[in-house]
Amino acid sequence: MEYVNSGNLEQAITEFEIILAADPAYSAAYFHGGQTLEKLGRLDEARDFYRRGVAATNDPHARSEMQAALDILGD
Numbered sequence: 001m002e003y004v005n006s007g008n009l010e011q012a013i014t015e016f017e018i019i020l021a022a023d024p025a026y027s028a029a030y031f032h033g034g035q036t037l038e039k040l041g042r043l044d045e046a047r048d049f050y051r052r053g054v055a056a057t058n059d060p061h062a063r064s065e066m067q068a069a070l071d072i073l074g075d
Contacts (some may be wrong), residue, residue: 004036012036016049027053027062034069047073 003012016033019026030053037046050066050073057063 001032004032009036009040013040020052025056025058027057027059027066029053030056031062031066031069034066038069038073043073 016029019029034046034049053066
């Protein structure tokens with residue numbers, strides 16, 4: 001999130017992918033990665049992040065947040 005907060009969004013995406021490679025069930029990385037991709041205007045990739053997160057998480061709250069993001073983007 002430090003990369004996001006400092007405006008280094010491309011590096012943030014790289015770091016979210018690294019986190020997910022190490023822990024594919026870490027739902028926050030999918031959610032924040034999707035949000036970051038939205039900020040970059042990369043909506044198809046954001047949808048992919050959210051879809052992957054919905055599939056990977058067992059947390060109902062995280063799943064609903066990512067599904068809501070998908071609904072807003074017009075999954």
